Amino acid sequence: MIRGDTTQKRLAFVFTGDEFADGGSSILSALKEHDTKASFFFTGRFYKNPGFRELIKSLKQEGHYLGAHSDDHLLYCDWVKRDSLLVSHEAFKEDLRRNYDRMAGFGVGKADARYFLPPYEWYNQRIAAWTAQEGLTLINFTPGTRSTADYTWPEMGKRYVSSETVYNSILAHEAKDPNGLNGFILLIHIGTDPRRTDKFYNRLGELLTALTAKGYTFTTVADLLE
Numbered sequence: 548m549i550r551g552d553t554t555q556k557r558l559a560f561v562f563t564g565d566e567f568a569d570g571g572s573s574i575l576s577a578l579k580e581h582d583t584k585a586s587f588f589f590t591g592r593f594y595k596n597p598g599f600r601e602l603i604k605s606l607k608q609e610g611h612y613l614g615a616h617s618d619d620h621l622l623y624c625d626w627v628k629r630d631s632l633l634v635s636h637e638a639f640k641e642d643l644r645r646n647y648d649r650m651a652g653f654g655v656g657k658a659d660a661r662y663f664l665p666p667y668e669w670y671n672q673r674i675a676a677w678t679a680q681e682g683l684t685l686i687n688f689t690p691g692t693r694s695t696a697d698y699t700w701p702e703m704g705k706r707y708v709s710s711e712t713v714y715n716s717i718l719a720h721e722a723k724d725p726n727g728l729n730g731f732i733l734l735i736h737i738g739t740d741p742r743r744t745d746k747f748y749n750r751l752g753e754l755l756t757a758l759t760a761k762g763y764t765f766t767t768v769a770d771l772l773e
Contacts, residue, residue, distance in 0.1 A: 550689045551730035551771040556763045558731035559771040560585040560751075561688065563664060564593045565620045567738025570748035571602040574737060575609065577752035583765040585611050587737065588664040591618030591642075594649035603653055612767040613655045615683075617666040618645035624671045632673060639677050662686045662768050668695065668734065686768060688734035691724065692716045695734050700742035710747040714754065721761065728758070732768060 551557070562574060562585060578585055587606055593599055593616075607613060621642055625631040634642070647657055663683045665674060670685060678685040688695060693716040696708035721728045735748060755765070 548684060548686045548772055549732060551732070553726040553729045556727065556729055556761075557766055557771060558728050558733055558758075558763060559766055559768045561664065561732055561734045561768060562587045562737040562748075563589070563616055563668075563734060564599075564737040565590045565616070565666075566592065567736070567740065568593070568596075568599045568602055569738040569741075570746060571599070571606075571737055573746075574735075574748050574751055575602075575605060577755060578611070579609065580752060581755045581759065581765070583755065584609075584767050584770075585765070586614060586662075586768040587611055588614040588616040589737075590616045590620045590666065591646040591649040592620065594646075594652065607653055607655070612660070612769055613650065613653065614660045614768075615643065615646040615650060615663050618642045618649070620666045622667055622669065623665060623674050624669065626669070629669075629671050630673075632671070636677060639674070640681065643678075643681060643683075657682060662772070684772075686732065686772070689731045691720045692733065694747070695736075697747035698736050698739045698743070700740050702742060710745045710750055713747050714750055717754065718757065721758075727761075728763060730771065732771070 619642060621634055623634050625633060650660065661683050663678050663685050665685060668687050675685045693708050693713045697713050699707045701707050739746060
């Protein structure tokens with residue numbers, strides 16, 4: 548699933564995390580200021596990092612959705628030959644099980660988090676089927692904006708995308724899509740490589756203000772898709 552009801556002006560902000568969490572306090576503050584909830588999908592490595600423990604506890608206490616993003620942030624299938632799997636079914640199941648084991652330490656079980664966002668947001672039909680066999684639903688971000696490029700840094704050359712470009716891409720898509728951002732799943736990273744100093748998550752409050760002025764409300768993926 549990559550989008551919810553396109554007839555209603557509601558969207559879900561989704562934040563993913565693996566090795567970095569530098570945007571945690573900024574994001575929490577912006578969401579609290581706008582009195583809204585969001586969804587956070589973390590790897591097992593993120594959940595088990597002692598330095599991130601208080602942040603995760605705060606997210607849960609504030610009522611945000613916590614989900615799974617694989618344990619070791621595995622690449623499930625080839626970037627070019629997407630049908631070519633890079634993991635076995637057993638490896639997939641074990642990686643997912645370890646991710647949920649880490650989440651259980653924060654009081655989050657499968658019944659609380661039945662949406663799964665695959666690592667690198669890259670998967671194929673087999674991965675989606677395996678996810679369903681585990682009683683979960685695979686989701687991904689809604690395409691059309693540059694928000695997922697907020698992880699890039701200048702040394703990447705042409706692949707680098709500034710926060711101004713990310714911000715403008717979201718508002719431009721809102722303007723050109725007949726359904727605006729209705730039902731959108733908008734993905735942002737909770738932390739990025741230190742080489743990126745232009746952090747897009749610091750503009751979350753500005754984006755929430757702009758979209759609120761356009762009539763949008765914000766919710767979790769569970770609320771958006773159910």
